Amino acid sequence: MTDGDRTLTRRETLRAAVALGGSTGLAACLDLEGQPTEAGGTDRGTDRPAGTESEAELPSRQHAWNEFSRTDEHGNPVPARHHVLLLADYVGDGPVNDGDRTQAENAFRELEETYRWGSDGLLFTVGYSPAYFDRYDEPLSELVDLPQPAALAPFEDPSFDTPDLLVHLASDRASAVLEAKQALFGELETANGSEVTETIDGTVDLIDRRTGFIGAGLPAEHDDVDGVPDGAVPEDAPLFMGFKSGFRQNQATEDSVTIAEGPFTGGTTQHLSLLHTELEQWYNQDSREQRVAKMFSATHAAKNLVEGVGDNLGDSSLVAETGVADRVEDDAFEKGVVGHAQKLARTRDEGGDPRLLRRDFATVDDGQTGVHFLSLQEGITDFIRTRNAMNGDDVANVGGVGTKNNNGILQYVTTVRRGNYLLPPRSKRSFPRPS
Structure with a gap:
């Protein structure tokens, strides 16, 4: 498959085929998944379980x-x-x-x-x-x-x-x-x-x-x-x-995100947002250190805690281990920036556990980069509480932090769509009654 004068890579072709859909997209996927990969061998899952x-x-x-x-x-x-x-x-x-x-x-x-x-x-x-x-x-x-x-x-x-x-x-x-x-x-x-x-x-x-x-x-x-x-x-x-x-x-x-009582016990709720991302600003306006500070915290940036894309962090973003959730107001005043993960950590439950299970993924559906932000939680109020923490209203106009500027990643994402859903347990997934 080509795009103008450029030959698309195998992974690009698969993604493009999914976006295209229909019989043409499916035929392209089936053909490509049966071919050797760039690294040799065949694509994961071509055994078609x-x-x-x-x-x-x-x-x-x-x-x-x-x-x-x-x-x-x-x-x-x-x-x-x-x-x-x-x-x-x-x-x-x-x-x-x-x-x-x-x-x-x-x-x-x-x-x-x-x-x-x-x-x-x-x-x-x-x-x-x-x-x-x-x-x-x-x-x-x-x-x-x-x-x-x-x-x-x-x-x-x-x-x-x-x-x-x-x-x-x-x-x-x-x-x-x-x-x-x-x-x-x-x-x-x-x-x-x-x-x-x-x-x-x-x-x-x-x-x-x-x-x-x-x-x-x-x-x-x-x-x-x-x-x-x-x-x-x-x-x-x-x-x-x-x-x-x-x-x-x-x-x-x-x-923890499973509904614990009532007719939909075993289900959960789902929030789905479409967020467009402003990558020109994100990559051209900010240095690597600034991006780390805005995504994680100023402490992460100052101590070089994040290597590359963050694989070195293991199974934690270290927001709890570094105690940065307790420094949001101080960092706004002293560092002039607060981190996205740093703000969200303030919404954990009494036991210190997160409230949301995120299953979001990237998209270029509209010819623009974005995220389909998909989260699961026992109730939508948990999502709203977390989103309010992301807004950082309490630190807006504190130090160098504005309503959006230096306030996590707010400056770089635009919410285009929102929707809320109930995911019933499997036994009630087909056109459920209200109770």
Whole structure:
């Protein structure tokens, strides 16, 4: 595949194929995944692992991904490389009928029988917005914290996503996320070598499709996108802003974000934002030391705690170990800068554990670099609390810190869209009733 006069690399072609979608994108992925890689051998997952026949082998929680994903040398879960988000509306008026509910569950179950549950096969969740539950006369259980999406800072003006449902597909294999989407919507006769017999076609209208990627080297493959300084993104960075995230010690556990009581026990809530990133400013305006200070803390920068993209940090960003969360106001006054991770650490629970489990990934969907920021938490209030801490209102105009300038990474991200969703347990994932 070429882009003008330039031949795309293998990884670029896979990412481009996911973004393209459809039969053309899928054909390109299947062809490329069967070819030798630049490093020799073949692509991870080209053994095309078979699906999961026994439901007893599947987790009761849709969001139980960590056990079924790779880990790095420090024990951090490694996210799947390719992602597709499908936003859809139910075709009927009012509550969903039982026939459509059964049809959806048969389709989701067939995906599990087609692909092994795991990042080398397919992981997926199905979430429902507050707008979906408005279809019912009965209110959503008061034990579920699921408000309508809202702007969460005075400088935000996002659009709000209110589809009935959101399907998140994730895999190390680009072909799997493309094929799974087409199988769900009845666009294929076979998927992963199995006959497609069950679909959600006719029960929902697809209103948007979004894509993304995460992993060492993938962002650097896309420095030809508008707004990316040539060669600025580190070659081994997993995200566009050049640093590793998802440290195990800085993530909530799957257990802690699980709803503990009520009709949706075993589920969780999901927030999804689309954030555009301003990389010209990030890389050209700031030095490496300033970027470390804004992403982590002034202490991290002064003590050279972060090497490269941060692999040396192990399983923690060291915000707790260095005590920088207690120095936010002091650093604003004395250093003229506060760090993003430093601010967020102030929202940990009484035991010192994080409240959010992040599963975000990079995107160039709009021809602009960004992040699909996806977080799981027991209730959306936990996300709002964390986002308020990111705003740093208490240190704005203290020392050299402004409302956005030198206030973590606020100056470099723009919130474009927001949406909130309930991820029911697997047993209720197909058009759930409110209680």
